[in-house]
Amino acid sequence: MTTEWQSLSLHVPGPPVRPGDRPDFSQMQIPRAGEVRRPPVDVAASDIHDLAYSVVRVLNRQGEAVGPWVPALDVDALKLGLRAMMKTRAFDVRMMMAQRQGKTSFYMQCTGEEAIACGFQTALGTGDMNFPTYRQQGLLIAQDWPLVDLMNQIFSNQADRLRGRQLPVLYSAREAGFFSVSGNLGTQYVQAVGWAMASAIRGDTRVAAGWIGEGSTAESDFHSALVFASVYRPPVILNVVNNQWAISSNQAVAGGESATFAARAHGYGIPSLRADGNDYLAVRAVADWAVERARRNLGPTLIEWVTYRVGPHSSSDDPSRYRPKEESDAWPLGDPIERLKKHLIVLGAWSEERHTQLQAEIEDEVLAAAREAERHGTLHDGPRPSAADMFRGVYKDMPRHLREQRQEMGV
């Protein structure tokens, strides 16, 4: 009976273009800034399904903040945001350079995505906990976490708070509400849900935020997280950073061709939104909305941040092998720093001169931090964590077999 049918064939998705082709974002549907409605925080998930197929945007092309999502931020707050993003970018530039100079083995930038982490962090309070990926350094920098501390970790030097044990950029900073980053994709998304469940069990007021890349939503733990969030409704914000690429794989390979990542939440009855991740004001507004939901015991929210990974995946990667070099310039949502800068200028609170000056200040600050960090050593140079450190912290107390091994090693 099956012979009457035509041969089947496999659909293998990919990006619309490859190196040598002209960048193509024609498939992206981007509403104008201010166009998307702002529902009340206690809205039913099913009443905002459309928002998973749209993009919340605040800053328009003219640099004005428009529509219902404009956050109540004064000029000082905006300047802090600009500063945080610029610092993040300068930090990335310096650390990529350090990697090329052999001061560390590995580095990962977040260039083009700065608004998301920098903006989101300002919506959180003391005691809240992020479960970040390797591309959320902005969460720390927006809090003015000491750059030297991050650099020490990147250089795996003697002052590295992680004692040289962990890959560069996989930071841990408990005081900053920054959970130890795992090298395994997706695993922490469900841990964020568990942390939030614990907060609810204890009658606390603190909330958690999970972070994942669009590529990693394919991992099992994305589903585990959504299932548990759906069932127990804990105070958690589930962030999906859709920067279009997962190493060489376009978001289509993660399912982005068939639906948005925000829409994944629908089947779990979790309210979700899609937002312009290159728009600092939209980030803050949407983050505020989701954090308020969590805080008011209204349960989880999933946010897809639409953005673009401007740099290589990591210092080991060369994106010109798999995407057009010009793709980044063609990205329709622009650059988050440029957009906020323009807004501040439109507000009359900023100028090209002050921007240039701030840029120089920040570069100095970053350079000074790098110099200080280097004094504690770099990966192959200068003081470094001891071999004995390697044996510590596997368990709270070192068990006999590790003591024996340490002796065997003679340290």
Added chain:
Amino acid sequence: MTTEWQSLSLHVPGPPVRPGDRPDFSQMQIPRAGEVRRPPVDVAASDIHDLAYSVVRVLNRQGEAVGPWVPALDVDALKLGLRAMMKTRAFDVRMMMAQRQGKTSFYMQCTGEEAIACGFQTALGTGDMNFPTYRQQGLLIAQDWPLVDLMNQIFSNQADRLRGRQLPVLYSAREAGFFSVSGNLGTQYVQAVGWAMASAIRGDTRVAAGWIGEGSTAESDFHSALVFASVYRPPVILNVVNNQWAISSNQAVAGGESATFAARAHGYGIPSLRADGNDYLAVRAVADWAVERARRNLGPTLIEWVTYRVGPHSSSDDPSRYRPKEESDAWPLGDPIERLKKHLIVLGAWSEERHTQLQAEIEDEVLAAAREAERHGTLHDGPRPSAADMFRGVYKDMPRHLREQRQEMGV
């Protein structure tokens, strides 16, 4: 800043009622038979989101087949369906008894759910492959697969085609398009997708069907399956049997409180439907629709079958510990056998007398099969697979260490 907020609390879902309470299905929204539209098979997933929150039904209370989903089945086909369901039920009764008599260690019935597997199987063709759970014996019985063969496996006797190696009811029957059932929940859902991908890669015309319980949709592999199905659009039908219970856990514990299981497909861009699993005609019609989609290279379909697990989870379970005894009778979608019987009577093609007679015939057939199977032995009695069988089939050719172990054992 967090002190201004009230204490959070954890939402812990459960069933609306427990033993001693009155059964309550008031939350269930059930449209009338015939009410739900039948879209064309090439409909866009996004155009049938509403169907994931409804229930496709054909047989009304009067036993009439109504609406756009009435399948083109003649009276003989309906009688075969009735027969298959009755045989499945009689088989279950006999095997539960055999378990109580110690002829096997374990048994699992599908009582109340017969229409789903029995109806679905008739929509498939030769060479198609089911990846069933332990509760899809109807797929085999609807094909007139020899009952003795199933019983031999249940009794782990000498004629057991699985050589005593596998737990009872975890059948394997390649010729019947019935993939070896795993004891691990969910794992085979993604294998069904892989099988279907292979069929598409090879330009074949065969399709696959995955099966999973609503409780098991929480497992990782449910997500893996949907991701791969979304990305490569292979010819696969993804069945979710929502029988309201997963051992003692109500479907709410799997997320059923927040959305339907059919809605899970939305975030993956996979068309999905919800259908009355106790309505043989609805099952066949919806299965036909999904199989045609697959066959026409239109990709995957997810179907949630709404039904009720009438019996205990397995022979090891006692549902009176966690749900009201009367809940089964209160189930609003009725009994699939009774409903099809009534329809045939309404059509003038059946009668109480012929039903009673058929019931008796079937019981005789099942009893005869059981007698024959018992001649090949039962778990603790009579001939059984040899100890040497235990060492075979771990690998295609027995490696040296297994040969040595077999010798060590002296077999």
Added chain:
Amino acid sequence: MPRRTMVEAIRDAMDVMMARDDRVVVFGEDVGYFGGVFRCTEGLQRKYGPTRCFDTPISESGIVGVAVGMAAYGLRPVAEIQFADYMYPGYDQIVSEAARLRYRSAGEFTAPIVVRMPCGGGIFGGQTHSQSPEALFTHVCGLKTVIPSNPYDAKGLLIAAIEEDDPVIFLEPKRIYNGPFDGHHDRPVVPWSRHPLSETPDGYYTVPLGQAALRREGSAVTVLAYGTMVHVAEAAAAETGVDAEIIDLRTLVPLDVDAIERSVRKTGRCVILHEATRTSGFGAELSAQVQERCFYHLEAPIARVTGWDTPYPHAQEWDYFPGPDRVARALQSVLEGG
């Protein structure tokens, strides 16, 4: 002293700890209202409420994943995996996350979780209700792996595990949940109440992790065993009359190498027992360590009596299970060696 079955002892350990420490939460599939398919959590939800003891979705990765998050928050989660055979979807969270969190964060975050799981065969559970995956945990640094053989230990070890600041895998040999089992499946079932180690004090006490117990003194051969196999070893020794010294390891990592070394130096011979498949089973590690530490005292090859390198079969359960006859044969042949 009150007598308890393993199930009762395990339940009591959780009860005691839930009462003492409100950070202790208990969850897993069917663990809440129903009390678990083996009844180990029966009554805990009623007593402590549904936010302290609850059902979870059927997602082992989720169960362990949320446990890690809760532990990082400051709770003491005790998660149940319904059967050890179903731990694999949660294995990544155990290995990559729970086991490494303290190390990779240099102690900023820790994962003091207990993951309980019934293990082992003997109940005609076939290949997916009978596994003993302990070696998959002992290879993972950062985990402690515990497996009790009797109610007294079960309660004391579980309390100690819940108090541990590192993640603990707590394996419960299901065949001895309701009575000791020496492998003579054809003999009448014996209840725990007749076994001295069913005496378990009420309230709080611990059996420290990392300490083996001497179950039988002897001078001819050392038997290393754990879980159900301790009882099989005792039966084999009694039936053969071999003067065996039986060590119940109780904790596999960290291992009580002193106890092992002391005994093997005395007896000069060693038989290692487990139910798990042989190749790369924990018996391999025991054998390697015994010969590394006691080489010059060994008079005969160390023998391993284990499950075969096949999945746990259904009909051939008793052909697979390393019962007292196989142990007896090994004792005898190790005595003849040298």
Added chain:
Amino acid sequence: MPRRTMVEAIRDAMDVMMARDDRVVVFGEDVGYFGGVFRCTEGLQRKYGPTRCFDTPISESGIVGVAVGMAAYGLRPVAEIQFADYMYPGYDQIVSEAARLRYRSAGEFTAPIVVRMPCGGGIFGGQTHSQSPEALFTHVCGLKTVIPSNPYDAKGLLIAAIEEDDPVIFLEPKRIYNGPFDGHHDRPVVPWSRHPLSETPDGYYTVPLGQAALRREGSAVTVLAYGTMVHVAEAAAAETGVDAEIIDLRTLVPLDVDAIERSVRKTGRCVILHEATRTSGFGAELSAQVQERCFYHLEAPIARVTGWDTPYPHAQEWDYFPGPDRVARALQSVLEGG
């Protein structure tokens, strides 16, 4: 004869098999257009089209899961896990499904898949790009586990693995992808082209699974090694002048016990090497088997030189790695024993 790096040899094996057998399909994360993060599949998509070689979503459980389904259909999937450290989400599909399918269906269905994964350290990859999880596979019956140490073997073994009717775990020591490595990280990198075993014939040939290779004849001590550690062993033997016999196991399961037995009976001494953490590592199984099979020939305790029981650290990579100095010390001490 053409010379190839490991990467080239592995790629060539897939190329040869894709050309010979159109049931062979190759997939994994970044494997399609890009050709894999280590370039092992470069050019295959261009040559065989996107339905024969393609990118997958980042889902190791999905990758192995669909591979099992495809194999059951009749294809010969070769799946890449980007790093062995990331195999854990796919472990359930490997252990519970691929490894047991033939057994539980009594041969009705089989899972002839190859799961390739880069393993081992030496590239400053830290704890999640350096692991050697071979023991987690060798404990699982139904799997074959292979790990080549040079281009000639890599190509021949991979072709044999693709032709195998049982699932094969194919571990690729990433540190030797582009050149042999003897552990002297402070010396200049050597290219494969200078190593005799980089000579790999074009086209089809196999190195049968289950056969070890003698890398160096000797009479004083047997060294059992695989992967990168074969090169470390050679360096240690050369530098100490110890008359070591070095056996490259190549396949861990099924193990070539004949080769091991023959050598240890001759030398009476044995040193076992691996990069993985020690406790319950594959070295434990080797040690157990050597003492079971060669007890009366052993003149000194068997020694294990392995990674420490810690996660693979970043800064302390060379403190962790069992380099030639540690191997040399073990050789010396085993020679002094007895």
